Amino acid sequence: MIEIRKLDKYYISGEIRLHALKDINFVIGKGEITAIMGSSGSGKSTLMNIIGCLDRMYEGTYILDGINVSNMTEKELCGIRNTKIGFVFQSFNLLSKLTALENVELPLIYGGCDSASRHEKAKAMLEQVGLGDRLHHKPNELSGGQKQRVAIARALVNDPAIILADEPTGNLDSVSKNEIMELFVSLNRQGKTVAVVSHEPETRKYVKRILTFRDGMIIKDEVIS
Numbered sequence: 001m002i003e004i005r006k007l008d009k010y011y012i013s014g015e016i017r018l019h020a021l022k023d024i025n026f027v028i029g030k031g032e033i034t035a036i037m038g039s040s041g042s043g044k045s046t047l048m049n050i051i052g053c054l055d056r057m058y059e060g061t062y063i064l065d066g067i068n069v070s071n072m073t074e075k076e077l078c079g080i081r082n083t084k085i086g087f088v089f090q091s092f093n094l095l096s097k098l099t100a101l102e103n104v105e106l107p108l109i110y111g112g113c114d115s116a117s118r119h120e121k122a123k124a125m126l127e128q129v130g131l132g133d134r135l136h137h138k139p140n141e142l143s144g145g146q147k148q149r150v151a152i153a154r155a156l157v158n159d160p161a162i163i164l165a166d167e168p169t170g171n172l173d174s175v176s177k178n179e180i181m182e183l184f185v186s187l188n189r190q191g192k193t194v195a196v197v198s199h200e201p202e203t204r205k206y207v208k209r210i211l212t213f214r215d216g217m218i219i220k221d222e223v224i225s
Contacts, residue, residue: 086155
């Protein structure tokens with residue numbers, strides 16, 4: 001599902017050249033649930049941006065769901081992001097003036113889906129994440145955990161190849177953290193490929209594999225039994 005080969009990422013500021021990712025190589029197979037972990041500044045968020053096709057300024061090869069996206073234009077990557085990747089962010093990234101249903105419909109609007117079809121698909125996704133009774137609530141009427149469920153429904157609505165979650169429990173209480181991670185586990189059991197970027201040790205309880213980063217390098221690739 002994800003194949004990274006000989007990937008290097010540099011940040012350049014004046015005469016300073018920072019080597020942010022150093023010769024990264026790994027494969028995440030279809031149906032895996034994997035955590036990318038490490039302390040702040042370790043390179044995990046930089047890698048997340050590349051996996052999510054948000055950053056194309058790197059050296060090396062990135063193959064997503066059989067497609068080499070390494071040299072795609074920004075317009076081509078936009079299409080990949082909308083069809084192949086479902087994003088879940090720490091800050092939810094919901095539009096405050098829209099209802100839960102309308103927020104989940106957004107990727108379908110960008111994809112050109114007709115009104116009736118996107119309404120039914122968005123409703124089905126919200127029901128799948130346990131929010132069938134919150135369709136018409138706006139974000140300020142929802143708890144943190146409920147907002148993240150809306151974000152997950154939005155990530156799922158286009159049936160993406162992979163779910164990418166960037167610190168998805170960072171703004172949640174302990175109960176909501178557990179519920180959201182259990183939801184990712186449930187989605188993985190249904191066949192979804194899930195990659196979670198996290199610095200929280202509790203994440204290891206929910207995944208089958210951990211890639212640990214330090215100073216821009218993978219220092220450990222651990223399979224969890």
